[in-house]
Amino acid sequence: MKATIVTIGDEILIGQIIDTNSGYIAKALDRIGVQTHELLSISDNKQHILETFEKLQNKVDFVIITGGLGPTKDDITKHTFCEYFNDSLVVNYEVQAHVIELIEKVMKRPASQINKDQALVPSNCQVLFNKVGTAPGMWMKKENTVYISLPGVPYEMKYIVENEIIPKIVKEYERPYILHKTIMTYGQGESLVAERIEDWENNLPEFIKLAYLPSPGRVRLRLTARGKDKELLETTINNKVESLAKIIGDIIVGFDEDETIAVVIGRLLIQNKNTLAVAESCTGGKIAQELTAVAGASNYFRGGVVSYATETKVSMLGVLEETITQHSVVSGEVAKEMAIGVQKRMKSDYAIATTGNAGPDKGDADATVGTVFIAIATPSEVFVEEFDFGQPREKVIDRAVNKAFEMLQKEILKNV
Structure with a gap:
């Protein structure tokens, strides 16, 4: 079975917001054997929506639309549905009662006529009840294609997908x-x-x-x-x-798409009852950010120092000024002293240190833009490697973070 996901909204087309709804819906459909054939973003224009509906008719099994539902006058999806299905709007009194209760009991204000109009739906649609918001979803079929309309608010969309759409498709359709x-x-x-x-x-x-x-x-x-x-x-x-x-x-x-190398490293550290600290210069805290994004990181991650300025490397990590003078702030010698310094300061088993020139300018160092030194301190030694990650700046930082994790993982695995 195939589906096309259509997002409606000029705010997406001009880059004002990023469409995250399509990805969520596609993953939900994939879990039950429905293949997403196409993702489309179209404008808040009735003719554009009608042309899209017509183009997709009988080409896919499901057309799932997000956006264009709500209390304001520019929300046109319901009216477009009526035109495409030759239908008219009627009040769904169950939805209306829910809207009034949500507005008056939860939001503590009187429900306006605009709020109550959320209960207007095409007379022949199957209502997809939205318990967490006011705009209901709609399910309508024409020939061989089902058209499903959802609100664009992510948490409302997710509720209807998980509690209404997925169970309905599973119950009514045979899927691979x-x-x-x-x-x-x-x-x-x-x-x-x-x-x-x-x-x-x-x-x-x-x-x-x-x-x-x-x-x-x-x-x-x-x-x-x-x-x-x-x-x-x-x-x-x-x-x-x-x-x-x-x-x-x-x-x-x-072996898991959502299992990053930071997750893998965390599991290894817990397994070995080891701890980790980081000293970052060119990566600017991104290594620590990825580590702490993992639930339970406090069990093994002691903390980090973002020693961006040269003087911070000296005052916070104990890097010797003569080392910097002799070898430059971007050097293997400095990276090793940074790793040892944060390892001692945080009393950790392992430590990562990065120093480099991510660009676009050379800054305090003479090193070529893209040059990065990564040091790993283990319970028994410290070593460093030099890399040329090229340009641009974002690429240098991302590659440095990933390489640091790769180097650390290899060292931990030696002791597993």
């Missing part, structure tokens, strides 16, 4: 199974990974597809299996992952 398995790799680029697994990829069955999803410092390999026999899909995809691990096990760090 869609299974995904994501393999997280770090440390090698897309082309090198593809070269290593070429024979393995060529021998995948037709019902399993492989996608490469590269980003700085890592490549996600996503296997997607589609079919009617769920047991066959699960067995085959698991066997393929096992055989893949024998080929590139040295760079695999996890």
Whole structure:
């Protein structure tokens, strides 16, 4: 089964807000075997909406629309539905009672006529009840295509998707199974990974597809299996992952799309009963940010120092001024002293330190833009590596963060 997701709103087209609704809906549909065929964003224009409806008619099973529902006059989706389905608006008294109760009992003010008009829906639509807001969803079918309208407010949209739409599709439609398995790799680029697994990829069955999803410092390999026999899909995809691990096990760090390397490192630290601290210069706190984004990080992350200025490296981390004078602030020697300094200050088992020139200017250092030194302090030693991450600035920072995690993970694994 196929679906097209349509977001309505000029605010999306001019970049005023970012569409996050489509991604959420697509993931929810994928879980139940409905493939998202297309994502569209269109303007708050009745003719544009009608043309989009007509274009999608009988091309997909579901057209799911977000936006254009609400109490204001520029919310036109309901009126457009009426025109497309040759219908008229009527009051749904269950929705109206809910709207009045929400406004008067929860928001503590009288419900206006504009609020009450939220209960107007096309007479032939199936109402998708919105318990967390005032705008109901709508479900209408024309020939072979179901049109579903949802409010654009994310938490309202999510409520209706999870409590109304997904259960309804599961109950009323027979769907294929869609299974995904994501393999997280770090440390090698897309082309090198593809070269290593070429024979393995060529021998995948037709019902399993492989996608490469590269980003700085890592490549996600996503296997997607589609079919009617769920047991066959699960067995085959698991066997393929096992055989893949024998080929590139040295760079695999996890098997979950949402499991970042920061999560993997946290699990390893907890397993070994170790702690970690960071001293960041060119990465500006981004390593600490990714670590603390993981629930339970307080069990192993002691803290960090963002020693951006040269004098902070000296005063906070104990980097020697003569080291800076002799080797430059962007150097392996300084990175090592930073790592040792934060390790001692935070009393941690491991420490990461970064110093580099992310650009666009050289700053206090003579190092070429893109040069980064990353030091790792372990319970028994400290070592440093030099990298040239090129440009632009954002790329340098992202690659430095990922490389630091990769280096740390390798060291922790030596003691597992």
